[in-house]
Amino acid sequence: MKVSSKGEYALRALLLLGNHQGAVMGIQEISEKTLVSIHYLEQILLQLKKLGYLTSKRGAKGGYMLYKQPDEINLGEVIRELEGPLSPMSCASITKYEPCPLEEGCQLKPLWSLIRDTIAYILEQTTLEDLLENRVSLIKGEDLVVVKRTS
Template identity: 40%
Template structure:
């Protein structure tokens, strides 16, 4: 499975939004600048995330974006599915009850594909946005170097 820039940049943008929108909405411009993402591309990503119910836009002079839910209630899977669609790297008609796979009854490889698909979905569904915000704060910067003394490890 290979994620596109939609998934990678969108997740970075949402982590940024979660970090900076606690007090007020965050502008596309500020997220784009901090994350080095094109504003136009970021607008497209935010539109998809808004449609999925993960962010809300606030109009006006002090407008911008905020999370539509608490960061602890948004999984990486939610974000990636909103931007990438289905995350399963293997489509197998034998796994679909209505699939038209002629060899489904005697095919054992479908169990391999199911385990791979289930493993990916389980992994991204068990990582929460608030955990990534905490990890991001852990990686503080001092003199352009990462300060690992802020980390728990």
């Protein structure tokens, strides 16, 4: 799995809007604060709106704001909707599985599946609110450890 610039910029915009929850932010301001070009940002914000994460207001004081609460925005869902499957290889994908001619007896598939499951678990356990509050989850063995990052 590789997060493209679209996924990265979408998360930047969601974080910015989450930090200004309840306020309408114009696309120019969002662009300046996320370092994303207005043209590319428009496409991303429209997609996030279509997916139900944002709402918009027209007019001179128009712009975008979160439609959902930060604790309702699951990063696993956002990344899957924007980027597609979380699996690093299609042979290990659950949603977009593609068979491989070498799959039978493949010793790499368990690794790709573990990577997929680990990425999915972490993203699915993380909300926008977790990022806003600097809560990051790590897996150690079978235990989930919440690490508080101080900046």
